[in-house]
Amino acid sequence: MNKEIFLCSICNINSGTCLEDCKFCSQSVRYKADIDRYKQKDIDLIKQEAINARNNGALGFCLVTADKGLNDKTLKFVCNVAKEVQEVAPELRLIACNGTASLEQLLTLKEAGIKAYNHNLETSESFYKEICTTHPWSERYETCQNVNKSGLTLITGGIFGLGETQEDRVSMLESLASLNPTSVPINFYHHNEALELEPNPLEIEEAFSLIELTRKLIPNADRIMVAGGRELMFGERQSEIFEHGANSIVIGNYLTTSGRAMNKDLDMLQSLKLEVAKKV
Numbered sequence: 001m002n003k004e005i006f007l008c009s010i011c012n013i014n015s016g017t018c019l020e021d022c023k024f025c026s027q028s029v030r031y032k033a034d035i036d037r038y039k040q041k042d043i044d045l046i047k048q049e050a051i052n053a054r055n056n057g058a059l060g061f062c063l064v065t066a067d068k069g070l071n072d073k074t075l076k077f078v079c080n081v082a083k084e085v086q087e088v089a090p091e092l093r094l095i096a097c098n099g100t101a102s103l104e105q106l107l108t109l110k111e112a113g114i115k116a117y118n119h120n121l122e123t124s125e126s127f128y129k130e131i132c133t134t135h136p137w138s139e140r141y142e143t144c145q146n147v148n149k150s151g152l153t154l155i156t157g158g159i160f161g162l163g164e165t166q167e168d169r170v171s172m173l174e175s176l177a178s179l180n181p182t183s184v185p186i187n188f189y190h191h192n193e194a195l196e197l198e199p200n201p202l203e204i205e206e207a208f209s210l211i212e213l214t215r216k217l218i219p220n221a222d223r224i225m226v227a228g229g230r231e232l233m234f235g236e237r238q239s240e241i242f243e244h245g246a247n248s249i250v251i252g253n254y255l256t257t258s259g260r261a262m263n264k265d266l267d268m269l270q271s272l273k274l275e276v277a278k279k280v
C-alpha cells in the first residue's frame, strides 16, 4: 500500500454556466440543477480557499471553470487568479481545469504559473455519444495531447457509474494509459435529481475493483486519485480505497456537492498511519 497520500483541493472559480449537455453534469445550464451559478468567483474568496487548502495539507489547488473550453476572457481570468494565488500560497502546485484548450492557451497558462492541466476523458469513446451530444470525445483526447506537448503535467481520468459497460471502462482506461498521465482522477457519479441520468448503479465492491483496475491498466501513473463521489460511493469504508490502489484524494468540497470537513480526512490518514505528501 502507498504510504504517502497526495491531497488536492478544487476551487470552482466559475460555476454552473456551461452550455454543453453532458448528462452527468449539474453545471450545465440545461438541467436547471439547484446549484450556485456565477461567472467569476471573488478573488479574495479564492485566495482564502487556497490558504485553507494549504493549511490542511493540500499540495494541489485546482482552478476549475465550467465551460466547454477556454476563451480569451476565461484564459485571462485564470491567469490572473493563478498569479494572485501564488502570492498568498506559493507552496501550492496550481492546476487548471478549464475544458478544451489549444497548445497556445496551455502555454499561456504555463507562463502564468500553472503546473498541471486536468481534462478528463470521462468515459469510453463509443459511450461518450450517449452522455454528450454537443462535443465529441476526440476533442477531449486532443486537449490531453496538447497538454503533453505543452510540457504541463497531464491529469486525466473519468467517471464511473454513468451506465457504461465494463468494456467501456476498460476502453476508457486504455485510452487514458495511451496519454501517459501523471495523475488519474476517478470519479463516481453523484446523482442530482435535476439530471435525467439514472443514479449510479455501482456496488461498493465493484467500485473498489475499479480502483484496482485503474491502477493495473495505468501502471505508469504516479497517482490514482479518488475524486468526486468518494463519500457517497464508499461511505464508512472510504479508508479502504488506499488498500485498493488509490494514493490521492480531493479534500474539501467538490464542484457542486459538499465533501466532508478536511480535518476528518486528515484524521483518517493519521489513523491509517499514512503520510500526507509534501512534494510531488
Ligand code: SF4
Pocket (backbone or CB within 6 Å): 018, 019, 020, 021, 022, 025, 026, 027, 028, 065, 066, 067, 068, 099
Ligand atoms: S463541458 Fe464540462 S462543465 Fe460543461 S456540461 Fe460538460 S462536464 Fe459540465
